[in-house]
Amino acid sequence: MTPKQEKIIEAAIKIISEKGYHNTSTSEIAKQAGVAEGTIFRHYRTKKDLLVAIVSPVIMKSIVPIFAEKFVDQVFQQSHEHFEDLLCTFIKNRFEFAKSNIPLIKILIQELAFHPDIQASFKTSFMEKVYPAVSQALDYYKEKGELQDLPNETIIRMIGPTILGFLVTRFIVQPNKDWEDEVEIKRTVNYIIGGIGLR
Amino acid sequence: MTPKQEKIIEAAIKIISEKGYHNTSTSEIAKQAGVAEGTIFRHYRTKKDLLVAIVSPVIMKSIVPIFAEKFVDQVFQQSHEHFEDLLCTFIKNRFEFAKSNIPLIKILIQELAFHPDIQASFKTSFMEKVYPAVSQALDYYKEKGELQDLPNETIIRMIGPTILGFLVTRFIVQPNKDWEDEVEIKRTVNYIIGGIGLR
Amino acid sequence: MTPKQEKIIEAAIKIISEKGYHNTSTSEIAKQAGVAEGTIFRHYRTKKDLLVAIVSPVIMKSIVPIFAEKFVDQVFQQSHEHFEDLLCTFIKNRFEFAKSNIPLIKILIQELAFHPDIQASFKTSFMEKVYPAVSQALDYYKEKGELQDLPNETIIRMIGPTILGFLVTRFIVQPNKDWEDEVEIKRTVNYIIGGIGLR
Amino acid sequence: MTPKQEKIIEAAIKIISEKGYHNTSTSEIAKQAGVAEGTIFRHYRTKKDLLVAIVSPVIMKSIVPIFAEKFVDQVFQQSHEHFEDLLCTFIKNRFEFAKSNIPLIKILIQELAFHPDIQASFKTSFMEKVYPAVSQALDYYKEKGELQDLPNETIIRMIGPTILGFLVTRFIVQPNKDWEDEVEIKRTVNYIIGGIGLR
DNA sequence: CATGAATGAGGCTTCATTCAT
């Protein structure tokens, strides 16, 4: 990855996250990157390729890592005795990730709707790497009697938007509000635990 | 609203919800509507105006009505003794609304990100009509001891994505899944009540 | 065919025949036609489509008509007792055709090499319409003892370039030479008859 | 001519003959030649220069040699008693030349139309070297009473396309047909002799 | 009111050519 390439990606992320993929012209990206327009196409065959180059790693990093590599181990190494601990770790981790990747996440969310191939890539990542790991963890805590006996799909369907909703509100909808992050994270954890935990 | 106008709106909703605003050309809309391209611009000065004409009513209908007109009354007429009842009514109502307005909601969600003016309109509607009503209701049930003592903003920030997440999953992400709607609605209500209710 | 369309075709023929398809830009054609560049694409979806629209009719008119419609009839109505008469009529006819379609023929010859689809179209026309008719005529005159017993393919392979070579030399290679057309046509006929006729 | 240069020429001939000059990019040539794109421009100032470097020798070799060097001598050394012998030698010679230079000849024929300077070069070669020699030979055989009393220009105008037409048909239009080369060459000679010879 | 041909600005992309390494 040459310095010019980095500038291009950087510029593209900045502008696309602000105005959206379709409202951003390659000439604009080139100008912002301080590069000739042709240079973009030396590195990315099409404008779409550039988008994919931006979005692909985010897909990986946004959902995969925690689960694929450490998550399951952690769970069974009892590093998180209670589901609540695990949830808390997870939310804090994703919070930090979101905090330092706002533009990328904005782009991913916005463009997911319009690019079936990106959608597919996302879905695949999710179904192959995230879902099995989470499902396994949920089963584990269900057996420990910490979770209600709901289908895993339902649980995920409820936790997912809760966390995503929190992060989107926090960083995209009202980024300038005076947030007490610690408290709000705690409340989100409580909300989820209240909603799916066993009393 | 002439019959031609209706055809235009109808066609625009169909195509834009499928392919997105930017991937839909006015000529395509005209063809689908069985109308000359010029006719569109006789009724809507710009393509953007057409989008606004589509999206504006949805903004109203998607968040306002229940609250603005009947909601508060209902609450104080004790038509819903418990918050859970109110919540259940609300979710079922929004469920039906979503069911019969999928394309419109798709458009609204997708384009909200790229059109600051639509965002503003949405925000205004929300802050002026929805928030006060909901807030009032929450206070009422808090006093009745049915809700935890959380800031209203936080409660809304948690309920909102939960419901929206359910509807989006149900109708957009996995519309073809074999859903047991009754059950899933009940679970969603329980999830929320568990999360914010007092035990 | 609107007047603008005619202007476009006219301009395209002029410039492409002078400079070749690839050296001619659509903006140049538009300017020469006194039309906006976009107008070209309203009538012809691509630049290639424009070329095909120009070339297709020439394919038809350059080889098909004489044979398909009148040729065979004429032969069997003994309107041409000798092969020489038929040949003379044919060459004169093609001579006149070439004279009034020089740019079109130039384009056809030049671009045939680079556009496999046009080639195919040409080949099809030739094999389906021209070859059978000519072959039939040749057989007829062979039986009359006027032609040597050569395979029809060979005869056509020799007559074709002779006539084409004459026309190309006459109208493209040396259009400004002081030609005695009558004489030169007669000589061409004699050359062919000498080459394939029976003494 | 360095080995790199040879690779470049070789690659250029291959690709340009297949796809034409304008449809071949210098980067493609570089890749096929296993050379950096810049290297092409170190040896040939422009893409056009490269084409000329390819085409120039073919112009020489395709029409000049036989005549310029050995032809005239041969004629007056009576190495060919009859015109037919000379013609036969010539066609066989050009046949072999064509056989081993198909791509080059393809390029020459195709690009001649679009490059006035190459045309000029061709014309000059022809007028200065070929025409006088051939003309002299024709006069010689006319005096011997073997040829009809036609203008040399006319004779050349008829023989040229006949031979060229044969070679183009044989090697470019229908290279895969099952040709009996010996027979077909003989027929071509007979066709020409029949057409211009004295009975 | 409706039409649809015409417009022309602007977008993406290609590619011959240059130049620092």
Added chain:
DNA sequence: AATGAATGAAGCCTCATTCAT
């Protein structure tokens, strides 16, 4: 001599918008 990243001019094409009919 060779490289190949960078350039930017120019090409094809799309599409929202206008306007004469």
